[in-house]
Amino acid sequence: MTVTTTDGTTIIGESILISGSLNGDEDLTVRGRVEGTLTLTKTLVVEPTGVVKAEVQVKNCVIAGAIVGNVTATESVEITKEGRMVGDIAAPRVIIVDGASFRGRIDMGEVNVDAGRGNVRAVQAPARPSLRPALSRPAARPAEAKKADEKTVVASAPRPPAPPAPVAMGAVKRKVIVKRK
Amino acid sequence: MAGIEKVPSSRSGAHTVIGSSIVIDGEISGDEDLVIQGTVKGRISLRESLFVEGSGVIEADIETANVDVSGQVTGNIAATDKVELKADCKVVGDIRAPRILIADGAVFKGNVDMDVKEVKGK
Numbered sequence: 001m002t003v004t005t006t007d008g009t010t011i012i013g014e015s016i017l018i019s020g021s022l023n024g025d026e027d028l029t030v031r032g033r034v035e036g037t038l039t040l041t042k043t044l045v046v047e048p049t050g051v052v053k054a055e056v057q058v059k060n061c062v063i064a065g066a067i068v069g070n071v072t073a074t075e076s077v078e079i080t081k082e083g084r085m086v087g088d089i090a091a092p093r094v095i096i097v098d099g100a101s102f103r104g105r106i107d108m109g110e111v112n113v114d115a116g117r118g119n120v121r122a123v124q125a126p127a128r129p130s131l132r133p134a135l136s137r138p139a140a141r142p143a144e145a146k147k148a149d150e151k152t153v154v155a156s157a158p159r160p161p162a163p164p165a166p167v168a169m170g171a172v173k174r175k176v177i178v179k180r181k
Numbered sequence: 182m183a184g185i186e187k188v189p190s191s192r193s194g195a196h197t198v199i200g201s202s203i204v205i206d207g208e209i210s211g212d213e214d215l216v217i218q219g220t221v222k223g224r225i226s227l228r229e230s231l232f233v234e235g236s237g238v239i240e241a242d243i244e245t246a247n248v249d250v251s252g253q254v255t256g257n258i259a260a261t262d263k264v265e266l267k268a269d270c271k272v273v274g275d276i277r278a279p280r281i282l283i284a285d286g287a288v289f290k291g292n293v294d295m296d297v298k299e300v301k302g303k
Contacts, residue, residue, distance in 0.1 A: 010203050013196030013213045020207010020223055026200045036207055 014049050022054075030065065048082050061091075063100075070104075201236045217252070235269060248278075250287075257291075 009027050012018060016032035025041045030050035038044065038052065043060040046052050050065035057072045063083035071077055073091035081099030088105040096102055196213050199205065203219035210226040217237040225231060225239070230247035233239055237252035244259045251267040258264055260278035268286035277294040 009198065010200035010219070011196060011198045013211065013215075015213045016197045016209065016211035016215065018205060018207060018209050020205060022203065022205045022207075024200065024203035024219065026202045028200075028203070031196065032211065 012050070046083070199237075233270070 009029065010024060012028070012030045012032045012034060014031045017035070018033070019035040021037045021039070022028075022034060023039045027043045027045070028038075028040055029045045029047060030052055031047045032049070033051045033053070035053045036055075038054045038056045038058070040058045042058070043062065044052075044056065044058040045062045046065040046067060048064050051068075052066070053068045055069050056067065059073060060075045061067075061071055061073050061077045062080065063078065063085055064080045065083065067083075067085045068087060070088045071085070071091070073089075075091065076093035076095065077089050077091040078095040079085055079097060079100035079102055081097050083097075084101045086103045088107070089102075090107040090109075092109050094106050094108060197211065198216045199219045199221065201218040204222075205220070206222045208224045208226070209215065209221060212228045214229045214232070215225070215227055216232045216234060217239065218234045219236070220238045220240075222240045225241050225243045225245065227245040229245065230249065231243060231245045233248070233250045233252040233254055235251045239252070239254045240256060241254075242256045242259075243254070246260060246262045248258055248260050248264045249267070250265065250270040250272055253271045255273045257275045258272070258277070260276075262278065263280040263282070264276050264278040265282040266272055266284060266287040266289055268284045271288040273290045275292040275294065276289075277296075279295060281293055281295055283289060
């Protein structure tokens with residue numbers, strides 16, 4: 001939230017309303033309102049107090065405030081956790097952070113289907129072998145799942161070797177309680 | 182840079198700056214100081230001060246409290262307090278304000294009206 005008045009940065013203050021078309025070749029920070037069309041060759045930053053109701057064409061767009069309208073970016077669009085947007089996004093990179101609110105379509109450009117399939121396979125292939133090393137987990141899982149097993153099948157309770165003795169003790173106590181009930 | 186040297190300290194607190202490469206076609210309104218280094222066409226309506234810097238070009242009617250022109254303005258200016266035309270400015274249009282200052286070197290064409298009552302009445 002630095003206030004810079006140096007060249008190359010344009011700031012629209014909180015109480016300012018611009019309606020019409022806005023074009024430029026520099027970064028723009030919006031803390032107020034802009035309505036109409038907004039075209040930049042650099043980065044648009046909509047700060048939390050900023051409201052943009054416009055057709056937006058920019059290189060990069062960071063939304064921490066509100067945008068109503070379509071955004072077309074040649075590089076990226078990022079909606080931060082405080083950001084709200086209604087409209088369509090067209091950009092090769094779109095980042096939506098947890099907490100952000102968005103309604104609309106997203107178009108990240110041409111999706112190479114073949115390349116996509118290849119990627120899916122590539123991802124799945126290592127995923128399967130990873131299940132084997134994960135076999136070590138089942139050893140741990142029964143210990144974690146003991147309670148459930150013991151409740152459902154009492155007879156199975158003695159089976160686990162029960163390396164963590166305290167858990168087994170607790171389990172036994174619970175069993176007793178269950179029997180009393 | 183020369184542009185920065187020209188900026189009085191009073192402007193450093195301004196929250197809104199329209200940079201030199203920005204072109205706005207439409208209406209600007211607000212309650213705070215506005216510094217224009219770029220181009221604005223249409224209408225400007227403020228309750229505070231408008232600073233048109235050397236690189237600023239305005240083709241608009243202006244309604245503000247103060248106007249400080251170092252750049253070019255084409256359009257009528259109505260200020261509730263003061264209009265100041267700096268040395269290198271070019272202004273074409275009518276000016277209406279209780280206080281109007283025109284510096285040596287300023288280029289101005291238009292009518293001047295310092296009738297305070299009329300300005301305040303409106």
